[in-house]
Amino acid sequence: DTEVTQTPKHLVMGMTNKKSLKCEQHMGHRAMYWYKQKAKKPPELMFVYSYEKLSINESVPSRFSPECPNSSLLNLHLHALQPEDSALYLCASRRGGNEKLFFGSGTQLSVL
């Protein structure tokens, strides 16, 4: 299994809603990532978990709350988002620092 699975594929939410994005991998990777990608821009790093502990937080607003329940799962909890948070949210994982990242297909999020 060499896949990173993200759900849902599409999400539309209002600014007062609470929703969660989910990511799963069964490759035994110990580092998991959240990226945000706006149209025609590169992925921007948001969070990195290493061995289920948050190791990098790129000064992301608190309305985004990551969670790593176990080594295979990564969640991104969303609350009180703004329309400018609309983007493609990508999850990725890798075995270690100098290894390639495997990406999921992303969740296309629209905030109304």
Added chain:
Amino acid sequence: GESVGLHLPTLSVQEGDNSIINCAYSNSASDYFIWYKQESGKGPQFIIDIRSNMDKRQGQRVTVLLNKTVKHLSLQIAATQPGDSAVYFCAETPSGNNDMRFGAGTRLTVKP
């Protein structure tokens, strides 16, 4: 801050020609580099990687060149095909670090 960047935002080639996509990086601590291909609506897909102890690596129809002296990375695609049309990103990881940063991206269009 230090960043990874690309020289050309767009590249248009004729089917069958060779393509060269360039990337400049400025973080001298980076020791691992990757090229990703991203098609519309999908997550980035790994193409090829190279470590800083190498200056060239070849894959199937693709070659990555690394020039550490001038901090330059390039991706060469031989006999470019319509299926190669996509946005290409270079990415870097600093030594001993978990993060991976992306350059601005180049859109490659292959004309039949």
